[in-house]
Amino acid sequence: MKRMSTDMRALAVEDDPRIAADLQAALTAAGFRVEVTGDGEDAWFLGDTEDYDLVVLDLGLPALDGLAVLKRWRANDRTMPVLVLTARGTWQERVEGIEAGADDYLPKPFRMEELIARARALVRRAGGHAAALQEAGELSLDTNRMGVAIRGVPVQVTALEYRLLAYLMQHRDRPVPPTELLEHLYGDDDAREANALEAVIARLRRKLGPGVIGTRRGFGYFLEAA
């Protein structure tokens, strides 16, 4: 795992694998180092022994209930900010969540953007500055302002270019195959020619200069000097 400018750790406790994957993606994109678990026992142990800057906790867990986990954390003086996810509209859960020591709650279904916004607010309120900066080599990516800078000098990129960079940054420990990038940028429903991606890469390279986006022929693209 490569270094981030600020090291914000987040724990996501969610048993639905699809939501869990979304959580991980969104939080990672927001600059958190994310750990995911769907098991209540596991969650309790992690939250009790590790230091997180944020916990996203789903109440609808099998086995050990999310509320019980939260109460046991609070009973042990674990004071990290906890954002609780509740099934839709059940007022009891909200009440219990707050009384158990949740710092904020979000009813399902929710928008990832809102979750990120609330998560940042929580972290900021807790004292730490939200980790908005991700770096790889000379490239730095401000996930909050959606800004890109090379060696500190801001560079203007388009939305598509930004998404591409963000995805590479998220997976900077490996070369990302063109097929995967195409699917992430456009979705498999909308079929684009492979050359479209190459065009985006070319334009980005012209803006960022050499030595930022590398190619491993046959494997994919990656951020250099990460």
Add this chain to the structure above:
Amino acid sequence: MKRMSTDMRALAVEDDPRIAADLQAALTAAGFRVEVTGDGEDAWFLGDTEDYDLVVLDLGLPALDGLAVLKRWRANDRTMPVLVLTARGTWQERVEGIEAGADDYLPKPFRMEELIARARALVRRAGGHAAALQEAGELSLDTNRMGVAIRGVPVQVTALEYRLLAYLMQHRDRPVPPTELLEHLYGDDDAREANALEAVIARLRRKLGPGVIGTRRGFGYFLEAA
């Protein structure tokens, strides 16, 4: 932070005698020293002169409206946490309440348990209040008077325009995507065309002049910084 068990004062402003009685009972049981009034004028006077740790405020008051009371408090720098109750749980009222300075909001009918939970949460994190005057570049917003000024010169804006500006101000560190603005201004239940937002932006720009509201194509709108 004060202790709940020692001496927490709460003011309940509610004209319906039955609900008022319930409020008093529940808050007392929760450890508050409770005072109740059903008169807006009386409430305003009490809130302005006495020090409360919590206010529960019903908007549906005769004579002096609850919202007006709240605004007058905030205008006088009374920063105690206020939990607003409203009968008509419309989305607009919630916005108005929060923008008038409410710290939380509860639609009727509600469960007493939930009210107590929210009240406790409010008291627990009592402290952080939005500043009365917010600025970004040449633009300044007076959140108490709902007033807008550009370079010190007051500009008259409509309620909708103000809400848009307030939201941009609240998130002035990032570009706000149109989808998010649409959701905030109208709510997802009421679907508007995307162009409605552009129309509001255009009108605002004409009033405020250039260099205030910026656009980052593909990312969203933002307030130009100093």
Add this chain to the structure above:
DNA sequence: GGCAAGCTGACAGCAAGCTGACAATAAGGG
């Protein structure tokens, strides 16, 4: 050398966003 993967400049299509006009609705005043 030959093939396939990848690069690049040019360009046209297209989508995001802007604006003025207008109608419908809401608010206010007599």
Add this chain to the structure above:
DNA sequence: CCCTTATTGTCAGCTTGCTGTCAGCTTGCC
């Protein structure tokens, strides 16, 4: 209760700049 005014959503036409495609080229690999 009617009249007046302000607010605001919708529409049509327009501008801008993003982005996919194409053609031709370079590079690596066998």
